[in-house]
Amino acid sequence: MIKKILLLSLVASQLTISCSSEDSPETTPTTEQTLAEQIAEIVKQPYSKLTPAQQKTKLEVEANEMLVQLDKSKSSSAIEAMENLNRLLDINSVDIFNGQNDNQVEDIINVAGVYGIYTWNNADQKWEKTASTTELKFVFPAKESQTANNTTFSTKGVASDKKIEIEDSYDWESDVTTNDFIFLPTSADAVLTIENTQVATFAQTAKYSSKNDSPDEFAYKMTLNDGYTWEMSGKKGTETTAKATLTYNGKTLLDFNSGSTANIDGLIDNDELVQYRGKANGLVKLMDNFVIVADTDLATAAADDATLENTAVRPTSPDYTNANSDFKAYNIALNAYNKKYSEGTVANFNKNMKLILVSKKDGTKIADLVQHSEKSSDEYAFNLPVWSAEDSYWYNNGEGELFTRTYYDEVIYLKFSDNTEVEMGAYFSEGFDALEAKFEDFLKAFEK
Numbered sequence: 290m291i292k293k294i295l296l297l298s299l300v301a302s303q304l305t306i307s308c309s310s311e312d313s314p315e316t317t318p319t320t321e322q323t324l325a326e327q328i329a330e331i332v333k334q335p336y337s338k339l340t341p342a343q344q345k346t347k348l349e350v351e352a353n354e355m356l357v358q359l360d361k362s363k364s365s366s367a368i369e370a371m372e373n374l375n376r377l378l379d380i381n382s383v384d385i386f387n388g389q390n391d392n393q394v395e396d397i398i399n400v401a402g403v404y405g406i407y408t409w410n411n412a413d414q415k416w417e418k419t420a421s422t423t424e425l426k427f428v429f430p431a432k433e434s435q436t437a438n439n440t441t442f443s444t445k446g447v448a449s450d451k452k453i454e455i456e457d458s459y460d461w462e463s464d465v466t467t468n469d470f471i472f473l474p475t476s477a478d479a480v481l482t483i484e485n486t487q488v489a490t491f492a493q494t495a496k497y498s499s500k501n502d503s504p505d506e507f508a509y510k511m512t513l514n515d516g517y518t519w520e521m522s523g524k525k526g527t528e529t530t531a532k533a534t535l536t537y538n539g540k541t542l543l544d545f546n547s548g549s550t551a552n553i554d555g556l557i558d559n560d561e562l563v564q565y566r567g568k569a570n571g572l573v574k575l576m577d578n579f580v581i582v583a584d585t586d587l588a589t590a591a592a593d594d595a596t597l598e599n600t601a602v603r604p605t606s607p608d609y610t611n612a613n614s615d616f617k618a619y620n621i622a623l624n625a626y627n628k629k630y631s632e633g634t635v636a637n638f639n640k641n642m643k644l645i646l647v648s649k650k651d652g653t654k655i656a657d658l659v660q661h662s663e664k665s666s667d668e669y670a671f672n673l674p675v676w677s678a679e680d681s682y683w684y685n686n687g688e689g690e691l692f693t694r695t696y697y698d699e700v701i702y703l704k705f706s707d708n709t710e711v712e713m714g715a716y717f718s719e720g721f722d723a724l725e726a727k728f729e730d731f732l733k734a735f736e737k
Contacts, residue, residue, distance in 0.1 A: 327546075327572060328582055332645065336706035337653040344655060344705075348579075365515045367481055367489035370431040370440050377429055381415040383407055403446075411436045431483045441482045446474030449497055473497065473504075488514045544574035580647040581658075590641035597633040601626060609674070609683045616673045616683065617690065624695045631662040631697035638699065646703065656703035659710070665696040 337344065406419040409429040416427075426443040430436060473495065481489035490512050495504035508522040516538040523531040535543040573581040604622040607614035644658035673689035676682075701713045 328584065331572075331580060331582055331647055332654075334647060334652055334654050337648060337651060337655055341703070341705055341709055341711055345711075348655075365513060365517070366431060366483055367513045367515060370481060370483055370488070371442075373431065373433050374427060374429055374440075374442060376433060377409055377416075383416050383418070409438055411438075439484050442479065443482075444477060444479035444491070446477035449473050449475040449495070486514075541574070544572070546572045546574075574649065578649055579655075580649050582643075582645040582647060584643040586641045590637055593637040593641065597630065597637065601630040601633055607683075610681060612676055612678075612681070614683060617692065620673065620692050620694065627695060627697055628662070631699060635660040635662045635699050654706075656705045658713075659702050659704050660699050661702055661710075661712075662697050663700050665698045668693055668695045670694075 339347065404421045404423060404425050406421050406424065406426045406428065407416040408419065409415075409427075410417050411430070424443055424445060426441055428438045428441050430438055431440040474493075475496070476494045477492070479491040480487060481491075491510070493507070493509040495508075496506040498505050506522075506524045509520065511519045518536045519533070520536075521531075521533040531545070533543075533545040534541055573583070575581075603626050604619055607616055607619050638660045646655045646658060647653070648655050670691055670693045672685070672687045673692050674683035674685050675689045677684055702710045703713055704710045
């Protein structure tokens with residue numbers, strides 16, 4: 290579970306949006322500080338004197354508090370309804386832009402000046418559109434198991450002057466692309482209603498000035514009647530900030546806070562240009578229990594990744610029509626490539642991504658987070674191709690020499706003050722596994 294949150298924190302550090310919340314007195318001073326100052330303060334904390342075994346017991350208990358809170362989302366009618374809307378849009382895509390197909394829920398709330406009422410026809414498994422000049426609304430069943438339309442999702446937006454081009458279709462024969470043009474909203478509001486009862490509201494605002502469609506400022510809030518609230522905000526600048534909070538009945542469950550010197554507009558124009566990446570740092574807080582501190586050098590990481598791409602070169606597949614092709618040598622080289630690439634990825638992570646797990650309650654550092662490359666359990670055996678002199682071709686007929694393909698995983702370890710290292714997945718109990726599954730399900734719903 291922590292591994293997934295780390296990934297989220299690193300993404301947030303570079304490009305996304307989020308919002309901070311209440312801090313515990315053990316690690317946060319009473320006066321307001323910058324993110325860099327907060328991180329510096331936390332890093333000064335001493336390492337815990339508990340043994341890894343004692344930490345394991347303690348962390349499991351504290352993590353279960355969060356599991357209990359997230360577990361209540363099982364009964365969230367709003368989340369289930371949004372998931373079902375996305376499922377129905379996958380079954381039968383709609384064209385809310387009168388040109389762009391395969392729209393998802395996130396598209397619906399990110400447009401202005403687009404209207405129409407879409408009603409789900411369960412018998413024909415398709416959306417039926419009714420013209421409207423005032424609203425964009427979807428009428429559908431709240432649950433996958435239902436057939437009656439008892440739910441509405443309606444949205445309205447105020448258009449900005451930011452006009453963007455969206456590819457609608459491409460004709461391969463004529464090599465012609467047809468595009469749609471829409472205005473992004475400066476504000477948008479949406480309401481989810483089940484059985485005539487409001488169960489969720491969505492609100493977002495944005496300010497634009499740059500040449501691309503990335504907002505200079507952005508704020509988003511999703512409120513469920515089940516007690517959950519998800520908020521995000523961000524602002525581009527010399528240091529781009531990104532924040533997010535997830536609360537349940539006013540209690541903070543997750544709190545992301547990140548900053549980056551990355552040139553976001555430059556990255557959007559060309560994400561391969563290393564000079565636009567800069568550095569990033571962030572805090573990820575889990576309830577009142579844990580803080581994950583991230584201090585990353587994105588520019589150096591990008592340069593190291595480019596070097597790895599040039600030095601760990603994937604072998605070229607042999608020619609199936611050449612009798613002299615050596616498929617065994619190729620597969621041996623491919624195994625070696627998999628190993629070298631994984632080891633290089635780990636080396637770059639450990640060099641450029643400094644991550645620390647901290648106990649908020651105790652005011653102590655628990656462990657550093659490091660990666661190791663390990664052979665994956667996904668390896669499989671197969672038969673090498675056999676040459677047919679009659680057909681002048683190599684065939685995968687299952688009669689060739691048996692060979693084993695090996696893969697490698699980048700595994701997160703906790704490194705304690707005594708240099709003891711414990712693999713995170715093995716360190717945490719089934720409670721953490723359940724928490725990871727629940728947290729992922731929860732975020733999937735909120736991503737919509």
